[in-house]
Amino acid sequence: MKERPEIRSSEGKLGVLLPGFGAVATTLVAGVEAVRRGLAAPVGSLTQMQTIRLGKRTDARTPLIKDFVDLASLDQLVFGAWDPIPDDGYASAVNAGVLDRHEHLEPIRDFLESIVPMPAAFDPEYVKKLQGSNVKSGPNKRDLAEQIRADIRTFKEEQGCERCVMVWCGSTEIFLRPGAQHETLEAFEKAMEENDPGIAPSMLYAYAAIMEGVPYANGAPNLSADFPALEKAAVERGVPIGGKDFKTGQTLMKTILAPGFKARMIGLRGWFSTNILGNRDGEVLDDPASFKTKEESKLGVLEHILQPKMYPELYEDLYHKVRINYYPPRGDNKEGWDNIDIFGWLGYPMQIKVDFLCRDSILAAPIVLDLALFLDLASRAGMGGIQEWLSFYFKSPQTTPGLYPEHDIFIQHWKLKNTLRWMMGEDQITHLGQDYE
Structure with a gap:
């Protein structure tokens, strides 16, 4: 086990950037605001509701995870999004039809209407059942990626954010396999400039996030940041990444x-x-x-x-x-x-x-919240690259090349909590059963 990291303070606003402002993203945003106003409970969120047993301590305290680890609080979160459909948060949430309009949307309508998605880097060739007018244009994909980078900097400045994280909540793109254009950062950037069809829009967001020092997680199953060029860039720049496909x-x-x-x-x-x-x-x-x-x-x-x-x-x-x-x-x-x-x-x-x-977005929203808070924690701890300890949240966990992913949810949960214990200087639990006593 590596030496315990020094963790920077969580103080200051944390920007949560969401490519894709449909059902999952609006359910997350509306839910966080409802919890902040005392209108609902954050059911399904480990960071907000789960306890953690503290190693071999004789007092056997079991604090909430959010009290044990220096996580950003819900009051520190500010939201930004991109979407090819220009609807604000309220209109998008109404259209999604996940949350009850009168009980959960109308009381926070002012907040939801204040979130208007930025033009998206979107191409219907990669998501063929979706169309929209709120779309970026540029001479090539590299230019679109640079526009996303500029969006991140502008959002951070205008919102007064200390830090940002990005979680892909967009639709599933077409199936792509990694190729030569994904092997090195130089090859990837050249492929963007040449509008290579192997470069999908989600990859532009992943690239922009990593280059801006923003942790990135992919909530869809498509190829996004899980290839050598971006995995290596994330390690070199100390940017946490994870994925893929929310496990709902x-x-x-x-x-x-x-x-x-x-x-x-x-x-x-x-x-x-x-x-x-x-x-x-x-x-x-x-x-x-x-x-x-x-x-x-x-x-x-x-x-x-x-x-x-x-x-x-x-x-x-x-x-x-x-x-x-x-x-x-x-x-x-x-x-x-x-x-x-x-x-x-x-x-x-x-x-x-x-x-x-089940209600798909109801199950996914707390995953997005936990990933945002845990990725920010990893970033403040200097833990760049693939965050395997967050496999708990994904159908296809991203792992170090050459290693098989762990899919057993109980082992994933154990690893997640043990990572938190290690980060906070606590003894790790060596017996799975102890964590559930």
Whole structure:
């Protein structure tokens, strides 16, 4: 374990920059303001509601995480966003239909209307089901990235922010694989100047954030900051990065259930998953190229948790299928249905059915809040590069090249808390069970 870092003070305003100002981002922003005004509780947020056991201390205190670690408070947060649709925060939240208009939006309408998205670096070639007029223009992608950098500096100055973080809340882009243009920063910058099709808009935001010293997390499954050029740049500049794809509905359930099956040595023959979703994300994923990106993210979870090569008689023949269907009447209220074919003693078959009727953005919003606060903490601690300890929040955790990601949510949770203990000079918990006493 490395030597405990010196952590700079959290004082001053923290700018939370959100590429994509749709359902997830407006639910986050409205929720934070509702909590600040005492209108609601921050349910789902570890930073605001969870306790942490303190190592081997005899007093066995279990303070809230926000009291244990020097995190920025909710009162310090100011929000900025980019979106191709010019709607302010109130109009966008009403359109998203996640939060009750009268109970949660009208009381904070003045605040939401004050947040107007900046023109986005957007290209419909990468998100084919979305159109908008609030879009940047420039001779090439490098110029667009420089415009985003200028936006960051302007926002920081106008809002009086000490620091900023950026969390991608935009739609899922088409599936791309890293290539030669992603290997070095020089190659990446040259590719931007040449309008290389392998450079997607989210990469421009990631590049701009890293070059401006702003921590960056990717909440979607598309290639964004998870390639050598930007990973190395983040290390060299001491900028924390993480991703990818917020772990919300169906995959959240898989990372809870699969470790239980493995712990009991229960076999799996098949796991069929289907989703219906009607918000903007669902419409975007109706495009096969964007669905391919999401599919790659969702399919890798079970293999990493179950380790079929280690337990071939239990998991090697597992058939895993994922489907996502756009169904407008459902709106943001996603339904994830799973049929799980298991087998037990002497190979006798059994089945489990899971029907998770969840609210996608309600589950995602506290993730964005926690990531913003933890990334800021990592930045103040000088922890540049990939933040593997934040894998808890992602479907496809970004890891150091050459290492496999951890998907077991309980191990992820343990690692997250142990990292916080280490940062604060406390003894780490070496037995998983102790953290849940």
